[in-house]
Amino acid sequence: MKIPKVGLVRFRWSRAVPDGVKSLRVTLDRAGRWHVAFAAIPDPIPAPGTGEVVGVDRGVVVSAALSTGELLNSPGLRDTEKIRLLRLLRKLARAQRGSNRRGKAKRAIAKLRAREADRRKDWVEKTSTDLARRFDVIAVEHLKIGNMTRSAKGTVEAPGRNVRQKAGLNRGILAAGWGQLVTRLEQKAPGRVQKIDPRYTSQTCNACRHVARESRESQALFLCVACGWQDHADVNAAKNVRDTAAGHAVAAWGGRPLGGPVNREPQRDLLPVG
Incomplete structure (x- = not known):
């Protein structure tokens, strides 16, 4: 060229x-x-025309859980690469500013970071293409990632709490590629991505719609305290996101949209929609 x-x-x-x-x-x-x-704008991926709706729940441990039960993870650095990165960061901290040793350590760290970013980008591209080809509607939680990854340091007069833990959570969120995945989905499947209010999606039972914080037994297990329904916690949340996008169970539960904060018995004189 x-x-x-x-x-x-x-x-x-x-x-x-x-x-x-x-x-x-x-x-x-x-x-x-x-x-x-x-500079070239590719054509959007056509919808399969099957009418299938999928819910996507994004997390730190599981990058993307689908309502179909699939658990997808963004690849990061391998264990050996993490050990090498830790050693390089220690070497960088001990090196004198402006020295050749410090510059060499910074370049080695940059190469590892770039390798991690390349793997994440490749995963985002493949995952977004697969979802756009398989489903007509893709429902995701409407997350404000910028606010979620804001620093917790605070000020000198009012320092923050659990700053180290919050910094680790921020790194996990960014490493999972939450924002990149939704951005590429909107570009590849324009008009077919629905953003759903994330409130109570992780606390709502997909079987009986009971809302309880105690049902979230752990990061991976959802066990409803009302009906005993058991499922992977992230998959249960993804199913709730899918049902909200599809408009399921709105009329059957007294007109309450899925994710509302009030538990309510179903009205027997109404028939389920969908």
Whole structure:
């Protein structure tokens, strides 16, 4: 390719470029790698036309739990890579500012971080494409990720509490690729992604609609205290997200939308919708 003020530059193809592309961008990432990106907007993925609706619950331990029972995880660094990263961070802390040793450690850390980001991006692309091809409607929780990952340090006068734990949670949320997944879904399946109010989705029993915090036995187990329904906690939440998007069980439960804070017995004179 010919870059203005630089000349002809060789590069390695990673995919075919569609016809009609007229512009490109050359960037340098934090790992010292050069990339060339051609400006092209791909066509959206057509809906399968099956009428299937899927709910997606995003979490830290399980990156994306589907209402079908599938548990999807964003790949991160391997155990050996995590150990190497920890050693590099210690070396960086001991190195003198401006030294060659510090610069070498920073470059090695950047390469590991870039490798982790590449794996997360690849997972997001494959997962979003798979969901867009399999389901007509994709329901996700409407999460304000920016607010959820805000620092808890506070100020000198009013310092925050559990700052280290909150920082670890923030890293887990960002590593799971919550925002990237929804963004790519909206781009690949425009008009087919529904954002659902996340309140009480993890505390509502998908079988009897009873809302109770105590039903969430642990991170992975949901055991309803009212009817005894048992399921994976994230899958149960994903099913609630799916039912809300599909409009199920609204009329059957006294007109209360799924996720409301009030437990109510079903009205016997009404028939379930859907």
